[in-house]
Amino acid sequence: xxxxxxxxxxxxxxxxxxxxxELSGKLKFENVDDKLLxxxxxxxxxxxxxxRIIQDAINNNISSFTPDLMLENLVKDFQQAxxxxxxxxxxxxxxxxxxxxxxxxxxPEFQRELRKKMNEKLHELRDKKLITKENTISEKGIELxxxxxxxxxxxxxxxxxxxxxxxxxxxxxYGDPIDINNYKxxxxxxxxxxxxxxxxxxxxxxxxxxxEDLRVYQRQQKGAVYLIYAVDxxxxxxxxxxxxxxxxxxxxxxxxxxxxxNVGLLVFGxxxxxxxxxxxxxxxxxxxxxxxxxSSETNFSAMIERAIQLFPTFPATKHxxxxxxxxxxxxxxxIQETLTACEKALLAGxxxxxxxxxxxxxxxxxxENIVQITNGKLYAVKNLEExxxxxxxxxxxx
Numbered sequence: 407x408x409x410x411x412x413x414x415x416x417x418x419x420x421x422x423x424x425x426x427x428e429l430s431g432k433l434k435f436e437n438v439d440d441k442l443l444x445x446x447x448x449x450x451x452x453x454x455x456x457x458r459i460i461q462d463a464i465n466n467n468i469s470s471f472t473p474d475l476m477l478e479n480l481v482k483d484f485q486q487a488x489x490x491x492x493x494x495x496x497x498x499x500x501x502x503x504x505x506x507x508x509x510x511x512x513x514p515e516f517q518r519e520l521r522k523k524m525n526e527k528l529h530e531l532r533d534k535k536l537i538t539k540e541n542t543i544s545e546k547g548i549e550l551x552x553x554x555x556x557x558x559x560x561x562x563x564x565x566x567x568x569x570x571x572x573x574x575x576x577x578x579x580y581g582d583p584i585d586i587n588n589y590k591x592x593x594x595x596x597x598x599x600x601x602x603x604x605x606x607x608x609x610x611x612x613x614x615x616x617x618e619d620l621r622v623y624q625r626q627q628k629g630a631v632y633l634i635y636a637v638d639x640x641x642x643x644x645x646x647x648x649x650x651x652x653x654x655x656x657x658x659x660x661x662x663x664x665x666x667x668n669v670g671l672l673v674f675g676x677x678x679x680x681x682x683x684x685x686x687x688x689x690x691x692x693x694x695x696x697x698x699x700x701s702s703e704t705n706f707s708a709m710i711e712r713a714i715q716l717f718p719t720f721p722a723t724k725h726x727x728x729x730x731x732x733x734x735x736x737x738x739x740x741i742q743e744t745l746t747a748c749e750k751a752l753l754a755g756x757x758x759x760x761x762x763x764x765x766x767x768x769x770x771x772x773x774e775n776i777v778q779i780t781n782g783k784l785y786a787v788k789n790l791e792e793x794x795x796x797x798x799x800x801x802x803x804x
Contacts, residue, residue: 432660432688432689433553433556433689434689435549435552435553435689436545436549437544437545437546437549438546438549438550438553442550442553443553446550446553446554446557447557453550454554455498456530456531456534456536456550457550457551457553457554457555458494458498458551458554459495459498459499459527459531460536460537460543460547460548460550460551461551461554461555461649461696462492462494462495462498462649463495463543464543464551464696464697464698464699465492465644465645465646465648465649465652465699466490466491466492466495466644466645467644467699467700468491468495469542469543470540470541470542470543471499471524471528471531471537471541472541473499473521473524473525473528474521476491476499476524477517477520477521477524479491480496480507480511480520481511481512481517484507484508484511488504488508492645498527499523499524499527499528500520500523500524500527501523501527502520502523507520528541531547534546535547536550548693548696548697549693551696552692552693552695552696555652555653555656555692555695555696556656556660556692558653559653559656559657559660559794560656560657560660562653562794563657563794586599586602586621586622586623587621587622588620588621588622589603589617589620589621589622590622597622597623598620598621598622598623599621599622599623602621603615603619603620603621606619606621607619629722629723630668630718630720630722630723631662631665631667631668631722631723631725631804632667632668632670632684632717632718632722632723632724632725633658633662633667633668633669633670633684633723633724633725633726633727633801633804634669634670634671634672634684634713634716634717634725634726634727635655635658635659635669635670635671635672635727635729635797636671636672636673636674636709636713636726636727636728636729637651637655637671637672637673637674637698637729638674638675638704638728638729638730638731638732639673639674639675639679639698639699639700639701640675640700640701640702640703640704640730640731640732641700641701641702642700642731642732643700643731644700646790647731647763647790648698648699648700650790650791650793650794651698651729651793652695652696652698653793653794654729654793654794654796654797655671655691655695655698655797656692656695657794657797657798658727658797658798658801659688659691659692659695660688661798661801662801663685663686663687663688663691666686667686668684668685668686669684669685669686669691670682670683670684670685670713670716671691671694671695672709672712672713672716673694673698674704674705674706674708674709675700675701675702675703675704675705676701676702676703676704676705676736677705677708678708678709678712679699679701680694680697680698681712681716682694683716684716684717684718703736704730704732704733704734704736705734705736705740706728706730706734706740706743706744706747707734707740707743707744707746707747708736709728710726710744710747710748710750710751710758711747711750713726713751713756714747714750714751714754714756717754717756721755722755723804724754724755724756724757725756725757725758725759725782725804726751726756726757726758726759726780726782727758727759727760727761727797727800727801728758728759728760728761728776729761729763729793729797730760730761730762730763730765731762731763731764731765732765732769733766733768733769733772734772741772744772744776745772745775745776745779748775748776748779748780749779751780752779752780752781756780757780757781757782758776758777758779758780758782759777759782759783759784759785759800760773760776760777760782760783760784760785761785761787761793761796761797761800762784762785762786762787763787763790763793764787764788765786770784770786783800783803785799785800
């Protein structure tokens with residue numbers, strides 16, 4: 407949105423703000439320079455593919471790149487190797503699709519060609535400092551993967567109109583619904599009521615919108631909101647499930663921090679693997695989301711207990727959103743321990759929603775008990791492509 411110079415009375419045109427401009431203002435990394443940022447925002451294929459290689463490696467629990475071992479596994483058992491590494495990382499590293507690799511992997515000359523291509527690609531990644539000399543992922547590599555994850559998810563959501571105005575349901579004496587007033591000096595471009603401004607200009611028979619025609623929303627105040635996105639990183643979440651959970655987390659972090667709501671992160675398996683205290687720092691959340699890896703068992707109760715500690719003690723909207731594809735498996739009595747932790751959360755004023763991915767009958771029953779105890783919502787997911795929309799739907803319901 408372009409605002410007029412307030413010292414002039416020139417005609418102005420109203421244009422929609424570019425997602426690239428909006429994103430570039432939020433993405434301030436320590437290791438990614440402006441040139442690399444520009445390459446991503448301008449959809450440079452090579453840079454994006456390099457970021458995807460790193461992101462796919464993280465999603466598939468690959469801590470370092472070892473072409474000889476990878477090649478050995480492909481020759482020994484192609485399908486098992488494909489499950490370990492993932493189809494896309496093989497294509498990005500080698501330049502060949504998986505069907506072509508499977509068809510030719512037994513040929514010695516093709517094996518030599520494949521090893522050469524993978525080593526050349528890793529050499530490029532080392533030169534750009536995206537991986538270390540030991541072929542492990544560097545901080546710059548993590549930031550590039552985070553950037554790719556962010557840009558792809560935001561560009562996916564913006565055209566569909568999923569991002570909208572967020573008005574929290576829980577209010578005290580925070581005023582009346584939104585009013586529309588005349589534009590004043592200092593009004594933020596985000597508050598401009600485009601449709602109302604156009605109507606005023608049309609009524610006045612102005613061919614362009616003048617400064618005097620602009621109308622802005624007077625936004626109502628809202629109470630403090632704290633939410634934590636808890637991602638099950640057990641072994642069954644490896645690959646596409648983890649990748650989709652990350653994209654949904656980016657959508658949530660982007661929208662909620664834009665609304666100045668505080669978002670936290672808990673990554674849990676047998677224990678809490680990583681955490682971010684509720685914050686409005688989008689970059690901190692983005693980097694933590696991008697580095698989520700799968701682990702082993704699932705411990706719901708420890709995660710909920712930790713979430714209670716991360717939430718503030720003062721009155722606020724406090725909400726925990728759990729994403730999982732399985733029952734808790736760790737502990738002497740994991741189901742009862744989970745329900746006991748839920749009762750503690752309720753006493754602390756925390757609501758809990760559960761997004762269940764292909765839950766079995768017992769898993770669905772536990773999820774129903776969790777949301778019933780804590781006044782939350784249950785979402786049953788069959789199509790992973792809908793996950794980001796469901797996460798935002800839960801956020802919008804607060």
